[in-house]
Structures are given as C-alpha cells and as structure tokens.
Amino acid sequence: MGCLECGTCCQETEMLLSKKDIERLQKKGFSIKFFARNVKEGYITLRNLNGHCVFFDVKNIKCKVYRDRPIGCRLYPIIFDEAKGVIVDKLCPAHRSWTENNKKVVGKKVIRLLKKIDREATQRSSS
Numbered sequence: 378m379g380c381l382e383c384g385t386c387c388q389e390t391e392m393l394l395s396k397k398d399i400e401r402l403q404k405k406g407f408s409i410k411f412f413a414r415n416v417k418e419g420y421i422t423l424r425n426l427n428g429h430c431v432f433f434d435v436k437n438i439k440c441k442v443y444r445d446r447p448i449g450c451r452l453y454p455i456i457f458d459e460a461k462g463v464i465v466d467k468l469c470p471a472h473r474s475w476t477e478n479n480k481k482v483v484g485k486k487v488i489r490l491l492k493k494i495d496r497e498a499t500q501r502s503s504s
C-alpha cells in the first residue's frame with residue numbers, strides 16, 4: 378500500500394477537485410486559473426502543464442503541494458470506474474500491494490468524495 382513516489386499518477390492528470398481542495402490551494406496563494414480547468418457541466422480538474430500536473434516538480438519527481446494536495450490524490454490509486462465500480466488503478470506500480478479490505482475502506486471515501494463533487498458541480502452549473 379506504500380506509494381513509490383514514482384510520479385506516474387501526476388502525468389496527464391484528470392483529477393477532479395472539490396470545493397475544499399480549491400479553497401485550500403487558493404489559501405496557499407495559487408490562483409484558480411493556474412491550477413484548475415473547467416472540464417464540463419461544473420466539474421473542475423487539476424490543470425496539466427507540459428503533460429503533467431501543474432504542481433509536479435519534474436526535476437525532483439515530487440508534488441509541490443504535497444501537504445495540501447487534493448483529496449483525490451490522497452486516495453489514489455483507489456478510483457471509481459464507471460463500468461467496474463471501485464478499483465485499484467493498475468497504472469500505479471504499487472497497485473498489487475492493496476488488500477481487498479484496504480480497497481474497501483478507501484473505496485468508501487472515494488464514493489463519498491465523488492458524490493460531494495457531483496453536488497458541487499450541479500450547484501456550479503445551475504448558478
């Protein structure tokens with residue numbers, strides 16, 4: 378279950394952001410235009426720059442906002458797949474270290490987060 382800090386998940390990110398993620402990063406002094414992009418119907422994701430997350434430090438293979446990173450990044454590699462439900466993303470080289478039980482525990486958090494993001498997107502697109 379340990380992260381190998383390889384940075385694979387920081388490449389071409391499509392990580393959805395919650396309102397709290399956005400507020401936390403703004404409080405750190407980053408403008409929303411810098412780190413986020415509107416994708417569709419009120420949904421906001423992390424922005425990529427040169428093929429990786431704007432916060433990815435290529436030289437040091439590190440997240441520049443690790444302590445304040447989005448919740449979805451903390452829960453990764455557990456993700457929700459439309460067809461399969463909660464899964465461990467096989468793109469993560471550490472995916473085999475996840476037990477069914479750990480997947481279940483983190484999976485519940487992923488579902489809660491996505492429901493929240495759905496509600497926030499609906500509010501955003503209807504205002």
Ligand code: SF4
Nearest residue numbers: 380381383384386469
């Ligand atoms: S892909 Fe997996 S092992 Fe690599 S940084 Fe992301 S979570 Fe860690």
